Amino acid sequence: MNDIKIRITDREGVSHEIDAPTDMNMNLMEVVRSYELAPEGTIGICGGMAMCASCQCYIKSEHELPEMSDDEDAMLAEAFNVEDNSRLGCQIHMTPELDGLEVELAPEEV
């Protein structure tokens, strides 16, 4: 097993501590979907291409994250409810270094 623990606060404010695999080539958006922490169709709409902001989340812990790509940066420039700690979940791959990561899902755009 190569799982790490992650704390995710869903859009209703409920906090979940979950096990995320680091050996399945999964990103944070996919982890959220696999645990159904947000309804299908409201997260990961573009499939993980950093072309929508439906997986936007706020990073609550001090973990060092992979640097933002130009695509992610540009998408967040157009998204709503963006804060300084906003990232796109689909661009954050599950690695052992992220053990203990705490994130909160941004509200759904309506």
Added chain:
Amino acid sequence: MIKTDILIIGAGPTGLFAVFEAGLLKLKCHLIDALPQAGGQCSEIYPKKPIYDIPGFPEILAGDLVANLMEQIKPFQPGFTLGERAETIEKLEDETFVVTTNNGTKHNAPIVAIAGGLGSFEPRKPKLDNLEKFEDNGLAYIIKDPEVYRNKKVLIAGGGDSALDWAIFLADVASEVTLVHRRNEFRGALDSVEKVQELKNLGKINLITPAEVVELKGDVNLKSVVVQNTATKENTRVEVDNFIPLFGLSPKLGPIGDWGLEIEKNAIKVDNTLDYQTNIPGIYAIGDVNTYPGKLKLILCGFHEATLMCQSAYQRIFPDKKYVMKYTTVGGVTGFDGSKKEAPKAVVKSID
């Protein structure tokens, strides 16, 4: 009233391929799509991205896949109602359906196949007070007729291609063009970005960055907007006749959600043991818009679903006709336009 055999809602890859399979059965199709072009997500979101899991194509750009599908279905002369959203459905006494779009275009068919993907693409709206009040009173999310903006003071918000392209276009039409973006950097084709720079230097585009519109002012019609510098939080009031936020599109299931279809997880439940029919006989759902145990939102699965749907639709339209599936290699493809494609005949000739 547009009449057809299978009315397909959604002109993405699944909907387009359904035209081909229906055509082999001599069924005519008409497609409705909210976007102004065919191809769905492939054209709208990621035309330049490669896809690696289309059988027979080790790698193909999404845009090229759509172009190929359009070529493949051309002999079957599908009709298109583009730029309109399917709004209501009504069942007539003869068991056929009438689907009406937001523009009032009516379509009549015995079979409706919903291939709506993630839903219809709607403009993303900024969160501002009084937004709805000014819609059509100076505020628009889509530019339908640029002449509306002739000699007007126009403010565009956004940093993508459409914001850049319209700012460039309207610079020659409007009396004043202001472009507001949250960042100093723009994401767009290089020549668009350079053109905006040039027009800014010429004083034809007033560029305000990094900033966003935070307030709309006016009685009935929009009179001015308040633009806030996102770095200094300083507010500036800009007199405008028109405000056009161009923040891209996001898909919404929309009115189809109110058609009495069984919905689960933002998708339409279908019978995957047979023909992808919904709980309403005669209405099918294929591709990303449907759900069933084990569902995968893949283009290749949509193709399969479209194929089985057409077989079932045929039986429904012609309950008494006997039919067996024929391979295209054997039967060829006979278009409604009179074209015929078939395997070259072998010759019987002795070799001396």
